[in-house]
Amino acid sequence: MTRDMVGRVVASQTWLDSVSDRVQPIVRKTVAKVGRRGADALDGVWIGTPLHPVLTDVPVGGLTAAVTLDVIGSATGSRTIDRQADGALAVAVAGSVAAAVTGLSDWRYLRGENRRLAAGHGLLNVLGLACNAISVGLRFSGRRRAGRVASGLGTTFAGAAAHLGGELSYEKGVRVDAARSETGPTQFEPVLAESQLDGTAMHRVSVDGAAVLVTRSTSGDLCAISSTCSHFGGPLADGEREGDIVICPWHGSRFDVCTGKVRGGPAVFAQPRFEARVRDGQVEVRRADE
Numbered sequence: 001m002t003r004d005m006v007g008r009v010v011a012s013q014t015w016l017d018s019v020s021d022r023v024q025p026i027v028r029k030t031v032a033k034v035g036r037r038g039a040d041a042l043d044g045v046w047i048g049t050p051l052h053p054v055l056t057d058v059p060v061g062g063l064t065a066a067v068t069l070d071v072i073g074s075a076t077g078s079r080t081i082d083r084q085a086d087g088a089l090a091v092a093v094a095g096s097v098a099a100a101v102t103g104l105s106d107w108r109y110l111r112g113e114n115r116r117l118a119a120g121h122g123l124l125n126v127l128g129l130a131c132n133a134i135s136v137g138l139r140f141s142g143r144r145r146a147g148r149v150a151s152g153l154g155t156t157f158a159g160a161a162a163h164l165g166g167e168l169s170y171e172k173g174v175r176v177d178a179a180r181s182e183t184g185p186t187q188f189e190p191v192l193a194e195s196q197l198d199g200t201a202m203h204r205v206s207v208d209g210a211a212v213l214v215t216r217s218t219s220g221d222l223c224a225i226s227s228t229c230s231h232f233g234g235p236l237a238d239g240e241r242e243g244d245i246v247i248c249p250w251h252g253s254r255f256d257v258c259t260g261k262v263r264g265g266p267a268v269f270a271q272p273r274f275e276a277r278v279r280d281g282q283v284e285v286r287r288a289d290e
Helices: 002-011 015-033 035-043 051-076 080-105 113-142 144-171
Strands: 190-195 203-207 211-215 222-226 239-241 244-245 254-256 263-266 274-279 281-286
Touching: 002 113, 002 144, 015 080, 015 113, 015 239, 035 051, 035 080, 035 239, 051 080, 080 113, 080 144, 113 144, 113 244, 190 203, 211 281, 244 281
Parallel strands: none
Antiparallel strands: 190 281, 203 211, 211 222, 239 244, 244 254, 254 263, 274 281
């Protein structure tokens, strides 16, 4: 009940929308300035999964260790354990900064309630980071008791932020592969006449609930991939094409039209691929077993 209340309270904060309207364009421009390779690195294209959730393990682990060691150190009076708690907290603070940078990168394209929840997630993490950074300073200046109070407060903020992050991923599906829910046919199904294929033009067809992009490569091979962008569900067939690369019209993700592999973020998940053939003048497709 309490955890559900956190999400409801943050979602009701409409003032976050006006703040996001001003900040989001700045974040987009900043990420764009690092170039495509830099943006792909922040998005996690190089590891094939969003980078932000990976990095959050560092501050979560560091805070958990720091709190545990603080309790033990307080009970035993061990200076060695106190120093270990300080080190764990310092690692958590450093990890929080890296996680915040990638989190901002993920946030730059969000809209509606998801953007509001993500903004609240970020602000809570900023409060947690501030408290924990202050705690590090207090600890190294000899004010350990005050430092423990500050890090306890920081951990509370970070815990609430972590809940919102989980809600965004597991309930709202933010940064979850948007194309994998469309399975498509397991047997070849006709989708359009071969005569409709005009050079490298892209065609969107629907078959067994799946939206499929059908086209030919620049070398003439018949290709088919999911037309639903794995990033946020954009319609790939409505996008532009550069050689054998299709560019999503929503956020510019780039995919190979034949293999579905990511050639540029912010998408990190490859497009599902379909087998395609021509029989009796009809183009037929089926889901590829991969």
